Amino acid sequence: MDLLKRALRDPSICQMNPEEITIGGRKISPKQTIKFKGTETKEYTFEQVLFYLLNKDKKYTAYMTLCKESGIGKIYYTDQKIIVEEIENFKEASIEAKIDGPDFRYIGFRDYSYLNNICKKEEEGRPVTYYAIVPQSVSSPVNLSNVKEFFEKGICSDEISISEAEKVELKIEGFGVVAVDDVGRFTSEDWKKVVCIFLDGTKWQVSRWNIKDVGEIFNSIPTFCFVKRGMTSSIYMRNWNAIEIPIQNGKVDGPILSSIKERIRSCILGI
Template sequence: MRMDPLTVLRDYAVRGDLDKITRNGDEFRFSNEYTFPCTSETAYRSKQGNLYTLETLIFFLNNHQLKHTEYLQIARTHKTPSVTLPDRKPLLDYLQGRSASADAIELHYPAPLIHDPPPPPLPPPPNHLAAAHPDDSNNDPTVRDTAALDYVEMIRALERPLKDREALLECKHRDFYSVLVASTKREEERHRMESQQRKDGLVAKSRLMGTDDRGVWKEGEELGFDTAAAKAKMHFNFKGSKIGEGVPIILVPSAFQTLITIYNVKEFLEDGVFIPTDLKVKQMKGAKPDCVTVQKKFSRDRVVTAYEVRDKPSALKAEDWDRVVAVFVLGKEWQFKDWPFKDHVEIFNKIIGFYMRFEDDSLESAKTVKQWNVKIISISKNKRHQDRAAALEVWDKLEEFVRSRSHN
């Protein structure tokens, strides 16, 4: 005797005999009464158009008490197709006997049960087609075309979708973070190449026309270049000055307990994305850089000043301290030990300070910092789309400070 798996499953659920349904390999066995393949399609059609499989419905019945988000998560873990939220209540009401029927039910007897004979071949064209032209049905093209159309419709009626929209959107085994990083790196390289080509062109033109040609530097300013940095570059190339002269410096702590370090400062300031230091250390395989160069890349129409980021103040020479414009503070006094300043009051009058914290951290962690003249920047532990606003806040404060300092 052949039975629809939906009817059998409902009968077992109403009787409270779900524990008598066991899985053996690719089959579900209902006591000693029935056996169905796990992937058998039932008569319950989802609002998305696909028929739910027996495996999907049994898993749903065994986990219906969970919140829908928790149910979806555990279904993905077990690699089992899930019931959609719109179908959840009417399906459960039917399976547990609270409703006698549902509009989504299309009773049928799809695949044969185990040991059943194969399905019969497609039937011949409807009799009325042959009866309409008993003598020339084989020669009449209209009859042949109509018969062929009926066969196509019969085939289409047996078709079933392999995946629904929800399954396609799950994108298993796809890591969108890696896609974001790769895309960001390509964009960064493109901007760097364009910027370098323009700078090289400006310097080359200056060499031909003379380093004091004001028209060349004016042209560079109109293009958005930091001509002071370009002049400094020409100065150390032609006059023998030390490399790096004129490039402003940002200091970050070398301790890992701070949010911004030399490992992740570039992604945060250039891309507006916070990546935990421990993750960056793994990606870089422990290769700690001595110096990192960062630029504000949020504006595509102009080139801005580059900054050197360092985490070893003890390696700075006396003349280097004039180039230090910002520091990310740890919140500890010992961070400023051996700095060439009287106290933190003098430090934060000459250097702008930033303190990075998670927005839900206790206020006690910033108790010392609040006594200093520093800017407190908060970011979320989980909402990475908010990082960009925090990075922009740092750039705005930094550029404002650099402008005021250059005017003094």
């Protein structure tokens, strides 16, 4: 981590090639893996992290193109800020070590490997919480106040109230999904569990998300925008990869609602 911190401060000391990376004269294997506290379920190679640090000031689309041209895996967009912060905050620790003698050593011969299997089963048994993001706006046909009714009956309205709830628990295609309208405190792990996004067509909705490239999110997560039948979405919305949901008489047709649920199911299953 100290080498990455040096690279972040002074990129000129870095040299990269497929077989070897050199930082300030020290050589490192490009495929050496690194774990970060905020991205525990995702490992990155030294090559991936350094390549991102050297190109972090570029736009996400430009960075993606460079990754593809160089044959280097990308750093997931929700992990980028976390990785930079962990590197910047890293402090090299020093400890005093004492070497013990044979008389003071205890060597255990009992096999405790079964504990690892128990921990794995415990982790696997925990239900995953998936998220659906809905607008906060009362001008949106759906927000937290009526999202449950929407998924059950396809009912939506132009005149809805502000919900006092912070979240609403749903059951979609047999999966538990939590609907939320505030993602300001979402971590990279939370974003990986988002299975659908509903937009109200305003730039205001996403301006508070603190995400560098929202377009990349809409390309990887099923995203929907409500549009009254016979009308077209705003120019702002057409720049995004959002599926239009036609509304007529305060309701979404059954087949359309089913297709929304199926897209959410496919996202959960990774189909």
